[in-house]
Amino acid sequence: MASDLPPPYTALTRHPMMPHTSHDEAARFNFLTHFNRFLSGPLGSGNKLAYEKRALPAFREQHGRDPEHRYEIREAMNRDNWHRMWSAMKRNSMEMRQHNGRQVVLRQLEELGEKAGQLIEMAGNLELDQSVEQPHYQTAVDIHCQPGGYHSEELPGDVSAGANYDVGIFATTGGALGGLNDGGGQAVVEWLRRERPDWQPRRVLDIGATVGHNAVPIAQAFPDAEVIAIDTAGASLRYGAARAAAMGIDNIRFVQASGEDLSRWADEHFDWVQTTMFLHELSSKAMPRLLKEAHRVLAPGGLIFHIEQPQYSDEMPLYEQFMRDWDAFNNNEPFWSAMHALDLKQVMEGAGFPRDCQFTAGVRAVVDPEIFPPSPDEGEEDFGRAAIWNAYGAWKPNLGEQARAA
Ligand SMILES: C[S@@+](CC[C@H](N)C(=O)[O-])C[C@H]1O[C@@H](n2cnc3c(N)ncnc32)[C@H](O)[C@@H]1O
Structure with missing residues (x-):
């Protein structure tokens, strides 16, 4: 039988930059890892019951029809005591995760900063640019309850934002992203x-890379490629550069730049532009600007690839849309709801990617076999333990090649 329990927090891979956790700190993360699984599993399913048995019948009684929008369901569910309790606990789990992560990091701030400084100096893999402004959509709120967002600094050379992100994300995701x-x-x-299978990108740009969790595996998979990981937040990039150096990755550079202004790179410079769980943290004005820039720096025949939670569509039940919208209203994700309701194909088309070169694909996080050892009765199936996303991408048309072929 597959176990429904998440892996223990101690399954986290401890690369040399990872903040040290005491017994009690690890125990708190362990509790949170299990608490999150409990909230999304057994307790989460109580929301559906609350909707079907109470909120929906009450809505029908009052309006003489079914809800027509996810916001109508939200309004109805916000009156339901079970949902209110679940929602309060989920919000609290985010706050506890941030609180524990901050405590872990702040007590060893100087040590982490020194270690990062040495690793970065040896690797020479970090380029900070103080003239890069933090976009207002990053400073208006503490995104997903992260105090000071991705960019705030406690002291010069600070790595606390990145270190906190790295030390706690395992608890938030129940280990589903691997060690x-x-x-x-x-x-x-x-x-x-x-x-x-034969494609070998030479230059890759990862926009909004944070600490490089998902840019590093690209650099590892294509050791002959040059990977540039950009972000506006220096405090996250510093930690990311030190982490990559500590892991021995030498073909990735961390550069402070905004995806809205890629003017330091020439037209068609990159073969691949990647974003991972990034677009939903922009704004409705920034996103089209950024995608136009991405189109400009992408070479003909190159790949643009965005990993995100699935977009809302007419095929997605309104109840599911309401549940997926939770973060927008309770977890400081102001663009989440509007972004997920967009027709991304249309937005990408506006940025220069014709519809017929776009595609959508399902992508499942690679489950770490050391954390989730397959048991004999599971076979290849991972029983929903890995995170699942959609990929929204396009291969930029190579007009020259097409003309030659015609
Ligand atoms: C949810 S995180 C992305 C996670 C990351 N891609 C990963 O794979 O782990 C969003 C990141 O985007 C950065 N960011 C926000 N606006 C940006 C912009 N205009 N240009 C570059 N980075 C930006 C934030 O500082 C933050 O680090």
Whole structure:
């Protein structure tokens, strides 16, 4: 029988930059890992019951019809005591995760900063640019309850934002991204190997890379490629550069730049532009600007690939849309709801990618076999333990090649 329990927090892979956790700190993360699984599993299913047995009948009684929008379901469910309790606990789990992560990191801030400084100096893999402004959509709120967001600094050379992100994401995701929290990047590589086995990108741009969780596996998979991981947040990039150096990765550079302004790179410079769980943290004005820039720097025949949670569509039940929208209203994700309701194909078309070169694919995080050892009765099936995303991508048309072929 497959176990429904998440792996223990101690299954996290401890690369040399990972903050040290005491027994009690690890125990708190362990509790949170299990608490999150409990909230999304047994307790989460109580929301559906609450909807079907109470909120929906009450809505029908009042309006004489079914809800027509996810926001109508939200309004109805926000009156339901079970949903309110579940929602409060889920919000609290995010706050506890951030609180524990911050405590872990702040007590060893100087030590982490020194270690990062030495690794970065040896590797020479970090380029910070103080003229890069933090976009307002990153500073307006503490995104997913992360105090100070991805960019705030406690002291010069600070790595606390990145270190906190790295030390706690395992608890938030129940280990579903693997020991190095890189299951998304590994999944992208797997997809590409299946799709274009012989393709060898030379220059890769990862926009909004944070600490490089998902850019590093790309660099590892294509050791002859040059991978540029950009982000606006220096405090996250510093940690990411030190982490990559500590892991011995030498073909990735961490550069402070905004995806909205890629002017330091020439037209058609990259063969591959990647974003992972990034677009939903932009704004409705920033996203089209950024995609136009991505189109400009992408070479003909190159790949643009975005990993995201699935977009809402007419085929997705309204109840599921309501549940997926939770983060927008309770977890400081202001663009989440609007972004997931967009027709991404249309947005990508507006940025220059014709519809017929676009595609959507399902991508499943690569489950770490050391964390989730397959048991004999499971076979290849992972019983839903890996995170599942959609990929929204396009191969940029190579008009020159097409003209020559015609
Ligand atoms: C959810 S995280 C992305 C996670 C990351 N891609 C990964 O694979 O682990 C969003 C990141 O985007 C960065 N960011 C936000 N706006 C940006 C922009 N305009 N240009 C570059 N990075 C940006 C934030 O600082 C943050 O680190």
